[in-house]
Amino acid sequence: MSFESGSRLSLGCPSCSAGETVHEVLSPGGQSTVRCTACGHVHKEQIREEQEIERKVIVSQGSESFTTRVGFDPDERLTTGEEFIVDSPEALLQARVTGLELGGEKRADEAAVDEIDTVWSRAVDNVEVAVTLHPNDGDRDITRSFSVTVPGDFEFVIGETESFGDEEFDVEGLQIRENAPEYRFEKLDHRGDSAFAKDLKRLYARDQSSTAWSAWWYLRQVFSGIWFGMRRYRDYGVAAGSYW
Numbered sequence: 346m347s348f349e350s351g352s353r354l355s356l357g358c359p360s361c362s363a364g365e366t367v368h369e370v371l372s373p374g375g376q377s378t379v380r381c382t383a384c385g386h387v388h389k390e391q392i393r394e395e396q397e398i399e400r401k402v403i404v405s406q407g408s409e410s411f412t413t414r415v416g417f418d419p420d421e422r423l424t425t426g427e428e429f430i431v432d433s434p435e436a437l438l439q440a441r442v443t444g445l446e447l448g449g450e451k452r453a454d455e456a457a458v459d460e461i462d463t464v465w466s467r468a469v470d471n472v473e474v475a476v477t478l479h480p481n482d483g484d485r486d487i488t489r490s491f492s493v494t495v496p497g498d499f500e501f502v503i504g505e506t507e508s509f510g511d512e513e514f515d516v517e518g519l520q521i522r523e524n525a526p527e528y529r530f531e532k533l534d535h536r537g538d539s540a541f542a543k544d545l546k547r548l549y550a551r552d553q554s555s556t557a558w559s560a561w562w563y564l565r566q567v568f569s570g571i572w573f574g575m576r577r578y579r580d581y582g583v584a585a586g587s588y589w
């Protein structure tokens with residue numbers, strides 16, 4: 346927070362009061378000129394700006410991660426599952442706390458910012474969701490895994506049909522992440538159950554693309570690896586879950 350001309354704040358007045366009164370900032374600076382709104386006395390005051398403390402933050406995004414520093418209010422406490430803004434030269438994004446590392450490699454689910462050494466987190470504004478797709482003829486041998494990238498608030502509902510590129514599938518099961526808040530079960534499988542993409546560890550679905558198409562797609566996947574923004578499953582779930 347910085348103080349501008351006209352902003353008001355509570356300060357001690359040397360003229361009228363032993364306690365604090367509301368003062369108006371007349372000219373900001375190292376020594377700001379302020380006026381007491383109770384008595385009109387004008388004096389100079391060094392206004393202490395609210396300080397932030399920087400903490401090392403590791404953000405995992407899909408199968409990759411990067412390290413940055415984020416300023417936090419020193420009085421703040423962080424809890425796993427909580428979301429915060431990463432606004433740094435490396436990125437501007439919304440992230441969710443997945444773990445807190447204190448001094449001496451100690452870990453906690455909740456801690457004051459000044460005790461924290463490293464904040465582990467995961468980007469949640471856009472997320473990769475790992476999908477396991479069972480063929481609609483029930484043949485387990487051609488179960489496929491890949492991932493789709495969607496906004497974190499994208500809602501998957503069991504029983505609904507989703508299309509991504511040329512993939513079409515019916516959502517059958519939703520496996521919830523460990524640090525996702527407020528789900529009654531770790532795995533949802535009842536029609537109508539829903540979860541946000543950012544809370545999902547894995548989505549299970551029934552392939553609704555044609556069999557011929559799927560076979561062709563499968564071969565294409567094997568040879569090209571990446572296609573239409575859909576990636577082959579590359580241990581994403583394992584990588585994201587391995588920090589904790």
Ligand SMILES: [Zn+2]
Pocket residue numbers: 358359360361362366381382383384385386
């Ligand atoms: Zn005064």
